[in-house]
Amino acid sequence: MKAEIIAVGTELLLGQVVNTNATFISEELASLGFEIYYQTVVGDNTQRLEKLLDLADGRSELIILCGGLGPTDDDLTRDVVAAHVGESLETDKQAMTKISRYMTKIGREMTENNRRQALTISGGKVVKNPRGLAIGTFYQGDETAYLLLPGPPSELIPMFHEEVVPLLTQLLPQKEVLTSRVLRFYGIGESRLVTVLKDLIDTQSNPTIAPYAKENEVTLRLTAKTDDKCLADKLLSTMEETIMSRVGTFFYGYGETNSLMAETVKLLKETNKTVTSAESLTAGLFQSLLGDVAGASVVYPGGVVTYATKVKSQLLGIPLDKLEENGVISQFCAENMAKQIGKQLETDYAVSFTGVAGPDSLEDQEPGTVWLGIYSRKEGTRAEKFMFNGNRNQVRHHAVMRGTDLLRRQILKETEK
Amino acid sequence: MKAEIIAVGTELLLGQVVNTNATFISEELASLGFEIYYQTVVGDNTQRLEKLLDLADGRSELIILCGGLGPTDDDLTRDVVAAHVGESLETDKQAMTKISRYMTKIGREMTENNRRQALTISGGKVVKNPRGLAIGTFYQGDETAYLLLPGPPSELIPMFHEEVVPLLTQLLPQKEVLTSRVLRFYGIGESRLVTVLKDLIDTQSNPTIAPYAKENEVTLRLTAKTDDKCLADKLLSTMEETIMSRVGTFFYGYGETNSLMAETVKLLKETNKTVTSAESLTAGLFQSLLGDVAGASVVYPGGVVTYATKVKSQLLGIPLDKLEENGVISQFCAENMAKQIGKQLETDYAVSFTGVAGPDSLEDQEPGTVWLGIYSRKEGTRAEKFMFNGNRNQVRHHAVMRGTDLLRRQILKETEK
Numbered sequence: 001m002k003a004e005i006i007a008v009g010t011e012l013l014l015g016q017v018v019n020t021n022a023t024f025i026s027e028e029l030a031s032l033g034f035e036i037y038y039q040t041v042v043g044d045n046t047q048r049l050e051k052l053l054d055l056a057d058g059r060s061e062l063i064i065l066c067g068g069l070g071p072t073d074d075d076l077t078r079d080v081v082a083a084h085v086g087e088s089l090e091t092d093k094q095a096m097t098k099i100s101r102y103m104t105k106i107g108r109e110m111t112e113n114n115r116r117q118a119l120t121i122s123g124g125k126v127v128k129n130p131r132g133l134a135i136g137t138f139y140q141g142d143e144t145a146y147l148l149l150p151g152p153p154s155e156l157i158p159m160f161h162e163e164v165v166p167l168l169t170q171l172l173p174q175k176e177v178l179t180s181r182v183l184r185f186y187g188i189g190e191s192r193l194v195t196v197l198k199d200l201i202d203t204q205s206n207p208t209i210a211p212y213a214k215e216n217e218v219t220l221r222l223t224a225k226t227d228d229k230c231l232a233d234k235l236l237s238t239m240e241e242t243i244m245s246r247v248g249t250f251f252y253g254y255g256e257t258n259s260l261m262a263e264t265v266k267l268l269k270e271t272n273k274t275v276t277s278a279e280s281l282t283a284g285l286f287q288s289l290l291g292d293v294a295g296a297s298v299v300y301p302g303g304v305v306t307y308a309t310k311v312k313s314q315l316l317g318i319p320l321d322k323l324e325e326n327g328v329i330s331q332f333c334a335e336n337m338a339k340q341i342g343k344q345l346e347t348d349y350a351v352s353f354t355g356v357a358g359p360d361s362l363e364d365q366e367p368g369t370v371w372l373g374i375y376s377r378k379e380g381t382r383a384e385k386f387m388f389n390g391n392r393n394q395v396r397h398h399a400v401m402r403g404t405d406l407l408r409r410q411i412l413k414e415t416e417k
Numbered sequence: 418m419k420a421e422i423i424a425v426g427t428e429l430l431l432g433q434v435v436n437t438n439a440t441f442i443s444e445e446l447a448s449l450g451f452e453i454y455y456q457t458v459v460g461d462n463t464q465r466l467e468k469l470l471d472l473a474d475g476r477s478e479l480i481i482l483c484g485g486l487g488p489t490d491d492d493l494t495r496d497v498v499a500a501h502v503g504e505s506l507e508t509d510k511q512a513m514t515k516i517s518r519y520m521t522k523i524g525r526e527m528t529e530n531n532r533r534q535a536l537t538i539s540g541g542k543v544v545k546n547p548r549g550l551a552i553g554t555f556y557q558g559d560e561t562a563y564l565l566l567p568g569p570p571s572e573l574i575p576m577f578h579e580e581v582v583p584l585l586t587q588l589l590p591q592k593e594v595l596t597s598r599v600l601r602f603y604g605i606g607e608s609r610l611v612t613v614l615k616d617l618i619d620t621q622s623n624p625t626i627a628p629y630a631k632e633n634e635v636t637l638r639l640t641a642k643t644d645d646k647c648l649a650d651k652l653l654s655t656m657e658e659t660i661m662s663r664v665g666t667f668f669y670g671y672g673e674t675n676s677l678m679a680e681t682v683k684l685l686k687e688t689n690k691t692v693t694s695a696e697s698l699t700a701g702l703f704q705s706l707l708g709d710v711a712g713a714s715v716v717y718p719g720g721v722v723t724y725a726t727k728v729k730s731q732l733l734g735i736p737l738d739k740l741e742e743n744g745v746i747s748q749f750c751a752e753n754m755a756k757q758i759g760k761q762l763e764t765d766y767a768v769s770f771t772g773v774a775g776p777d778s779l780e781d782q783e784p785g786t787v788w789l790g791i792y793s794r795k796e797g798t799r800a801e802k803f804m805f806n807g808n809r810n811q812v813r814h815h816a817v818m819r820g821t822d823l824l825r826r827q828i829l830k831e832t833e834k
Binding site (some may be wrong): 012013014015016017018019020022023024025026027028029030036037038039040041042043045048055189190191192194195201202210211212213215221256279280281282283284285286287288290291292294296297300301302303304305306307308310311312314315344345357358359368387388389390391392393394396 | 442446453465523530569704708713718721724728731809813
C-alpha cells in the first residue's frame with residue numbers, strides 16, 4: 001500500500017527544527033509493509049497545503065500529516081483536511097473534558113483556542129493522545145485514508161506505537177512483514193562493493209539489497225518481504241552467504257548502529273585481552289573512540305599521545321638520536337611506539353599511529369603518509385605503511401579505522417590458531 | 418525569490434537517515450533571503466523524480482537537489498535533471514583527474530561507476546567538492562535554476578559555505594546585499610540567551626537576529642540587508658554592542674565554522690604558550706580535538722590518557738596509595754594529573770579530566786560528576802568540580818568543552834594582567 005508523509009510547519013522550512021517525525025514514521029511504515037514514495041514539508045499555509053493534498057490524493061492511498069494541530073491560529077491542518085474531504089469539524093467530548101481539567105489544574109482560563117485541540121473531522125475516528133491535549137484523527141475517504149497527528153515527537157511517538165499501529169495494520173491486505181539485516185564492511189569502497197555484487201543488485205527482488213556508504217565504511221541492508229518470519233530469515237541467510245563468498249573478508253559485523261571499534265572491544269572482552277596505544281598524528285582520536293564504547297575500561301587501561309618528537313622519547317623512552325636518524329614517519333618509529341607503550345602498560349596489544357595529517361608535508365613525506373604499528377605480546381611487533389586520501393581530519397580518521405582493523409585481524413588470527 | 422529543496426534517496430524514505438540536509442539548506446537559504454515553500458524527499462526512482470521536477474518548475478525559481486550523485490547505478494539525480502532540461506552529461510576533466518589520482522593513490526582499479534562522479538550537465542557550471550569525489554552542478558534554465566549537491570553532509574556543508582553561497586548571492590536582486598556576522602557563545606543555554614535578549618529578538622528588523630543551538634554552545638547570526646556594505650557593518654556593530662553588554666562574558670569568537678578549541682589554539686599561539694593534558698574519562702577526546710586544529714603541534718607536544726587508576730600512577734608518578742586514599746574522582750587526583758603532566762612535558766599549561774562518564778556510578782559518585790584540573794606554570798594548580806547532564810558521550814563532550822573554556826580563561830587572565 002502506497003503511503004506518504006506531509007509535515008506541516010513553517011519552522012521546518014526555516015531550518016529551525018529537524019524533521020525527525022518523517023524519519024520515525026517512515027521507518028515504522030516500512031516495517032509494517034507500507035511503501036513510502038514521498039515525504040513533503042509545507043508551511044502553515046492553507047492554499048499550499050490544499051494543493052499538496054490534491055497532489056497526494058492522486059499518488060497515495062494513505063496520507064499521514066503531522067503538525068498543525070495545536071491551539072494557535074496558524075495550526076490549520078484539521079481545518080484544511082476537513083474542507084478537503086467535504087466534512088465539518090466536531091468536538092470530541094472526552095478530549096474536551098481532558099482540556100477543561102488541565103486548564104483548571106494549572107489555574108488558567110479556557111480560551112477559544114484551547115478548545116480547538118479537541119476538534120476532530122466528522123465521520124472520522126479519534127486517535128487519542130496520551131501525552132498531550134491535541135487529539136489526532138483517522139479519516140477513511142473513498143480512495144485515500146488520512147491520518148492527522150500532532151507535531152511534537154514526545155506526543156507523536158507514543159501515539160504512533162499505542163494507537164496508530166493497530167489502526168494501520170487493519171488497512172493492510174495481508175500480513176506482509178519486512179525483515180531486514182544490515183551487514184557492515186570495512187576496507188572496500190562502495191563502488192567496488194557494488195561492482196563485485198552487480199549481478200545480485202541488478203536482479204534483486206526478494207530480498208532487496210541496499211548499499212549505503214558511511215564514513216570510511218559501507219553497509220548493505222538486505223530486506224525480505226514475506227508473511228512468514230522463518231522464510232524471511234532463510235531468504236536473508238541465503239543471500240548473505242552468496243555475498244559473503246565474494247566480499248566476506250571485508251565483513252566485520254551486523255546492525256544499523258554497530259561500529260568497527262565496538263566489534264573490536266567486544267572481541268577483546270571475549271578473548272580477555274587488553275590494548276593500549278601511542279598516537280602521534282591522530283592525537284588521541286583512536287583512544288577517544290575506544291572510550292566511546294561503554295565498558296571499554298575492562299580492555300583499555302590508558303595510553304599516550306606523543307605528538308612532538310621529543311615526547312616520543314620522554315614518554316616512551318625511544319632514544320632521541322635513533323628517532324632523528326630514522327625520522328618519525330618510519331617503520332622504526334611506529335614499531336617502537338607500539339612496543340614501548342605495550343610493554344610499559346603490560347597489555348596484550350598496542351597500536352601506534354605516526355604520519356603526516358597535513359596540510360603541510362613533514363620529513364619530505366606528503367600528507368596522507370601513515371605508518372601503523374601493531375604490538376602483540378604473543379607474536380611481537382610489526383608496522384605497515386599506508387597512503388590515505390583527504391584533508392587533515394579525513395587522514396586521521398582513515399588511520400584510526402585502519403589501525404582498529406589491523407588490531408581486530410591480529411586478535412582473530414591469534415585466537416583462531 | 419522562491420526556492421525549494423528536493424532530497425533524493427530511498428534511505429530517507431525508509432527512515433534510515435534523518436534529512437538534516439534539508440534543515441541545513443533551509444536555514445542557509447532563509448538567511449540569504451530566499452523564501453522556501455517546500456522540502457520534498459523522493460526515492461532513487463527516475464519517474465518519480467521527473468514528475469517532481471515538473472511540479473517544482475511551476476512553483477519555484479530555484480530547485481536545490483541533494484543526494485544521488487554517488488558512483489552507483491541508483492545515483493540518478495544527474496541523469497534525470499540533464500534529461501529534464503534537455504542537455505547531455507559531460508565529464509569534467511579536473512574532477513576526473515582528481516578521481517584517477519585518488520584511485521591510484523589508494524591502489525584501487527578505476528571502475529566505470531567511479532567515472533560517473535565526474536559528470537556534469539552541459540551548459541551548467543561545475544560546483545567543486547573539496548571534501549569528496551562527486552562534483553555538483555549549477556544549471557540556469559529559462560525560468561528555473563537547478564543546483565545539484567552530493568548527499569553526505571560532510572561534503573555538502575563545506576561545499577555550501579565555500580562554493581554555493583557566492584553563486585546564490587548572484588541570483589538575488591543586486592541592489593540589496595545581505596551581510597552576516599556570527600557570534601559564538603559558550604556557557605549559556607539557548608533559552609537563557611533568548612530570554613536575556615527577548616526585547617531585541619521581538620523587535621528585530623534590520624539586522625535580524627537568529628539564535629541557533631549547537632552541541633553545548635549557542636550562536637547568534639546577525640544579518641543586515643542594505644545596498645551599502647559600510648552601512649551594514651555599522652548596523653551589525655551597533656547591535657553587537659548591545660548584545661555584548663548583556664551576554665559578552667559568554668562570547669568567545671566569530672564565524673560559522675569557528676570553535677572554542679580553535680580560538681584557544683589561536684590564543685596559545687599569539688601568547689607563545691604551550692599546553693598538555695592528562696585525560697581519564699574523556700580518554701583522549703580533548704587532545705583529539707586539539708589535534709583537529711591545523712598547526713596545533715606548535716602549542717601542544719602531546720599528553721597522556723590515564724584511564725585506569727594504576728596508569729595514573731605509572732605514567733604520572735602519582736603515588737598509588739594516595740590515589741586510593743583520595744579516590745580518582747577528587748580534587749587531589751585532578752590537581753595532580755594536571756600538575757604532573759605539565760611538569761613532565763614542561764608546558765605552560767596543562768588540563769586534566771577525571772570523573773564518571775556513566776552509564777554506571779564510580780566510587781559512589783553518580784554519572785556526570787567531573788573534576789577538571791588546571792595547571793599554570795605561572796599561577797600554580799587548581800581544580801573545579803562539575804556536574805554534567807546527559808549520556809556517556811554527552812558528559813565526555815561537556816567535560817572537554819568546559820576544560821577548554823577554563824584553559825582559555827586562564828590564558829586571558831594571565832595575559833591581561
